[in-house]
Amino acid sequence: MISELLSRGAEQMSRVSVRQQGVVKMPGTPTYPKESHTLALIYEALVASEDMAARCHTDQLTAGFAEPRLHHLTKALNRLAAVAGVHVARTSYMDAVESFRYDLFSKWTSVGMVRSALQDPAAFDPAYASLQDDASRALFDWFVHVRVAYATIGEQALTLYPAPIGREDYAKVILSLGKRTPEGYRVGRWIIDSDPVAIIDSMLREQYCLPGIVEPQHGDVVLDIGAYKGETALWFADRAGPEGCVLALEPDLQTGVVLRRNIERNLSATMAPIRVLPYAAGAHEGPARFIVTADSSSTLGIEGDITVAMTTVDAMIVEQHLSRVDFIKMDIEGGEVDALRGAEETLKKFTPRLAISVYHRPHDLPDIVKLILRACPDYRLYLSHKSPGLAETVLFAKRGDSS
Structure with a gap:
């Protein structure tokens, strides 16, 4: 139709x-x-x-x-079941409906x-x-x-239209994570207390890295916007090394407790220091309502059950006395457009490499592309997707003359 x-x-x-x-x-x-x-x-x-x-x-x-016998039996059963308001269906039919x-x-x-x-x-x-x-x-x-x-x-x-990564391949990654210990999941030399999907996407699938094109580098100053429980902050700190610095923004104070505990347990001298900032990133500064969920999908929204502090990336750069920003990752459940509006001066001044989620809102992809190119027309853009479903599409950007 x-x-x-x-x-x-x-x-x-x-x-x-x-x-x-x-x-x-x-x-x-x-x-x-x-x-x-x-x-x-x-x-x-x-x-x-x-x-x-x-x-x-x-x-x-x-x-x-x-299967004519089964077909006739089903029809007979349905004539009887109709009296009780019940309908009998073949398993194949129910499987088709479920699909x-x-x-x-x-x-x-x-x-x-x-x-x-x-x-x-x-x-x-x-x-x-x-x-x-x-x-x-x-x-x-x-x-x-x-x-x-x-x-x-x-x-x-x-x-x-199958996703770029199949469900079977993704399932193998899940199995490689192993069973949860009382402290969390073991990932290499680390023990991370977090959701398995968040760990897999951030640390094992490395969804905020486009190898050879847009990736964190040694010595980078990184903004991890939407740090959740620290999976990406630790991954960035490992890539940036002791010469770098990671600023991890997480507005939910309860999640922030787990975030700090993961950092304290796993941070080493070979990694960049991590500053945890209890802010949401947006288009302006001030209080904001925040919807807290049981997983990483918590988000800003007027229906929120708690109030959090919101800042702009531009204001935070001044507050933290940063002389440069090399890499920005944003995965904030639909808040990316507003956060980029509040980061326009930072993008113009420093042209950091970007890894921005573009799947949370129906119009995110064109809006985010437009905002990035308005701030710096020299940005070169790439798309990546590392999950078996519709979620986790990431837009990468780097300045045209950068390595």
Whole structure:
């Protein structure tokens, strides 16, 4: 239905549109580029999703023909069960229904991205055009394809458009972590008290590193914005070495207790010192409401159950007397856009290497690209994704003339 409407709209657009200055305009509709890479991806994913849904439907309609006795038995049982308001279904049918399930976060961000991209493809296309290599551009295509599919067919989207890392490969990494001890998980020479997924993504999969392109270096001053329980802060401190420095921002005071304990237990003389700062990063300074969850998804929000201190990156640089910043990582559950607004002067002055999460909000990717390039047009941008699901897409940036 959706693809039919879009196709019909495209045909009407080609017949009655007025072409001016490289755009297509219809009365009462948004303005579209003549050729939009993002819109082409949306059409492709809608057609593929429709085909998959149709195949699954047909398979279920004909499943009973392969086992006629079971089919007739099921029909007889349902005639009897209807009196009690019960319906009997084949296991294969229930498996098919389960395969189209979805989680609320992925559904929201997927539907929102589709709506945003249809309404304003001119915002998404520059993000694609700014990417520096084929791997990043292919990942952009997957990023759009899989979200369009997820908006329509749920988890089957990951069958249609598999993530760059498969579930089996990710499961092997989980097994390599081993069992939790009373103090936490052992990761090399460290013992980390944290969630296994946070440890795997940050320390084992190294999702905030794009090897050979954008990675922390010896002697770096690093801002770890969204430090959680210290997984990334310790990883950065190890990479930066004693000549460097890591500033770890974590606004939740209870999480901060675990963060400090992990640092005290694991920090060594061969690592950079870590300063823990009890702040959320945002677009302005002052108190802010914070939603505390049982895992790393805690976030700023007016519905929050506690109040935390919020600062800007620009103000924090002054407060901490930093003469340079070399690397900034942001993974703050949807607060990245506001935090970048509060970091504009820092980006202009120091042009640090960046690792910014771009999957939390439907319009994050184009908004974050725009903010980074506004602060420094010389930034070169890359995309990476190291999880088997829709989460954990990271945008990397470095100044064009930097090594």
